[in-house]
Amino acid sequence: MSVSFKEKVYILAGAIPSGKVATYGQLAALAGNAKAARAVGVIMKHNHNPLLIPCHRVVASNGALTGYSLGKGISSKKELLKKEGVVFRGQRVNLLKSQWKRHI
DNA sequence: ATTTTGACTTAAG
DNA sequence: GCTTAAGCCAAAA
Numbered sequence: 001m002s003v004s005f006k007e008k009v010y011i012l013a014g015a016i017p018s019g020k021v022a023t024y025g026q027l028a029a030l031a032g033n034a035k036a037a038r039a040v041g042v043i044m045k046h047n048h049n050p051l052l053i054p055c056h057r058v059v060a061s062n063g064a065l066t067g068y069s070l071g072k073g074i075s076s077k078k079e080l081l082k083k084e085g086v087v088f089r090g091q092r093v094n095l096l097k098s099q100w101k102r103h104i
Numbered sequence: 105a106t107t108t109t110g111a112c113t114t115a116a117g
Numbered sequence: 118g119c120t121t122a123a124g125c126c127a128a129a130a
Contacts, residue, residue, distance in 0.1 A: 004127090004128095005126090005127060005128090006127075006128075023112085023113095024111075024112050024113085025112065025113065028112085028126085033125090033126065033127085034113095035112090035113085035124085035125050035126060036112090036125075036126045036127060037112035037113060037125085037126080038109095038110060038111090038112045038113085038125070038126060038127080039110090039112085039125085039126045039127035039128070040111085040112075040126090040127085041110060041111040041112055042109075042110050042111080042112095042126090042127070042128060042129085043111095043127075043128070044111055045110075045111055046128070046129075055111080058111075059111090060111080060112065060113085061112070061113060061114085062113090065111090066111040066112080067110090067111030068111075069111080074111095
């Protein structure tokens with residue numbers, strides 16, 4: 001393959017529209033390996049393009065906000081998502097309404 | 105080349 | 118709903 005797994009993840013992450021969120025597992029699956037969700041997390045942490053890669057739109061499968069390397073971390077991430085219109089259910093994101101569904 | 109790590113996920117109690 | 122345990126993968130050291 002021409003592009004590495006992480007490059008696909010970057011591309012996919014960058015394709016997440018505003019107001020929507022995707023799970024690590026989802027990105028991993030779209031990137032080619034549904035079981036590489038962990039790797040996706042590591043990649044996100046190591047990412048160096050926060051402007052091109054809205055990693056704040058990537059959440060855990062249960063809708064919880066796990067990590068964030070910018071601002072105040074989770075707090076900043078949550079506020080940012082809220083601002084974008086993502087539906088929150090308390091401390092977690094309502095994936096039923098705000099999960100990004102890629103147009104196959 | 106090998107080992108460690110980590111922003112995950114699912115299953116079970 | 119929360120905690121514990123185990124599985125699985127790619128990237129970094």
